[in-house]
Amino acid sequence: MSDILLIIFAITLLFMSISNRIFTYLNILIFQGLILFGVTLLTLSEINIINLVLILLETIVFKAIAVPYFLKTIIKRNKITREAEPYVPNFVSLIIVTLIIVITIILSSQIKDPNLDKTIFVVSLSNLFTGLYLIVSRKKIITHVIAYLVIENGVFILSLAVGNEMPMLVNLGIMLDIFASVLILGIFFNKIGDVLNDPKVSQLQNLKD
């Protein structure tokens, strides 16, 4: 069951690579948060109940509700244009993301470790690299933030692989989530909205040599 969810999770990445509007990205983020809720519930069966509830709450409240809602308000308040504005055509993006997934599958076939669930490995690594790809191929700052959240989701899945033995690591991952979201979204994005009306990277490109 968790394998099916993880495969759907990987498919959302392909969808993300060809979507044109920022709100589609946000909806995908919400969907990913919901899948993470399911995967967590199915995978972390051995840790104590309070910790499990905490982690589940984080996935549903933080990843699926609070952060996407917050991003939506920012987009509306700052009147950011709804287009994602990629540097490359969507078709090329689709091919690159597909290649990323194929390469991680090939990489995972090298692993001889019986302890590791290979689906988790493939999905999390392809999330990581897709996130990095989205950062370099999109123009707007808000898309960069969304891509960073995609990376976070991938890392969260990877932490589930060792979650049963070391729940402390999953909690550290949650800390990372909250830290990054509070810092990047909370403090900064408000400020960027105040100083710039249409936050694009092109307006933050003056520091260079």
Next chain:
Amino acid sequence: MTGIFLIGTILIGVLLYLNKNTIVHYSVVGVYVLLLVVFGGYEYLHINETENLFFKPDALSVLLLFALCVVSLPAIYHTYKYMVIHNETPRPRGLFFAAMIFLISAICMAYVANNIAVMWIFVEITTLSASVLIYHHRNIRALEGVWKYVFICAISITFIYIGILFLSLAMKEAGIETFSFDALMAHAAQLDPFWLKLAFLFIFTGFTAKIGLVPMYTAGIDAKDKAPAPAGALLSSILMNMGFVGIYRVYAIISKTEIQSWAATVMIVSAILSIFVATVYMINIKNIKRMFAYSSIEHMGIVVLGLAVGGIGTYAAILHIILHTFVKPALFFQFNQVYRVYQSKNIYDTGHYFKYNKAGALVLLLGFFSATAMPPSGLFISEFLIFQSLFEARMFILLVVVLLLLTMIIWGFGSNIFKLLFTPPAAINEKQIPRISPWDSVTQYALLALAVFFAYHPPATFVQLIHEAVKLIH
């Protein structure tokens, strides 16, 4: 003591943020300086004793703590000068001091942490507090600098976290329960090499954002450019050392396994690319502050090169990073005076600095000789030892390439510094130039002299500590 230090830092930081009284601000900062020095001394006296489960100062942490204390005191003094000259209102001043104190304490904790997860948490805190320092001026350029810094550091922290996850997969096979560096080093041979390789790659890439190497060096450059110079001095010395500690401790684990030579190759590639990038920018750069920042990148490249080559290089790497910690802040502190004279960072607006500020110009000249590692600079000794290690490892082509790149860096650095010091400025209103007291340069002279002293006549304890730190590897 770590507990007292942390609680003290938090109390002082909160007090600085809430209170607006000038006298309270400075007396509280004075208390912090005392606390920092006491902490440094205590850790030196209680070397290799575990405190609060997760903290254990070893030779490397004590050495770097010593350098941190030496640099932090003038940094706080110059911040005070900066605040007075810029007539800061109490609110931003309190915030700036609080952030600086949190930064220094978090770096101290990262030095003494004996657990990679705990160290990771303090690395996060440094990003947080450094971003406040960078955003001090609250204009669009500062916003850009801080945005890039925070974003890249967030990604780098995620990378370190992924590395820790892979490390935990490697540990699963070896049956290690804790993340302490001691346990990992003791059981290094049982760790699974495949996961260890992945873990090293991710942790190393993550720490490059802090130490300032290829691929993630970019964030640090903008940060040092936009942060006020005293903060820039801290960012380009003790914060970079924190990245070094992270890499050193992970490499110490790797050095006991079969993948040691592979990891060394990764580090050499990154180091050479860093020196190359620094050279490319240094020969064209016109912004003085960014030039200092790129010079730090070059030095970190040399340090990691020494560490990777091994032999005498490991000793030289530690010596080099400590001497660099003294030299680079001196240049950054001096930059504030340059800016007061010319009101510009651009090399084209400057000139004849000897005429306007003799003591400061001499600091820049000596700092130039120190930073480019010409004798009698202390860095000459450590750099020479690193070249010797390259020679002994029979990496002649690498040696020639590094020497060529360093020569180009000296040319780029020198042409800018000599323009600043000796050629006449394009247009300058001499009446507006403030008189700068020579006493403001005293700390810079002291730091440069320290670098020479520790290179040519190191105290026996100092050498002993470096040798102990070197023993962590192999």
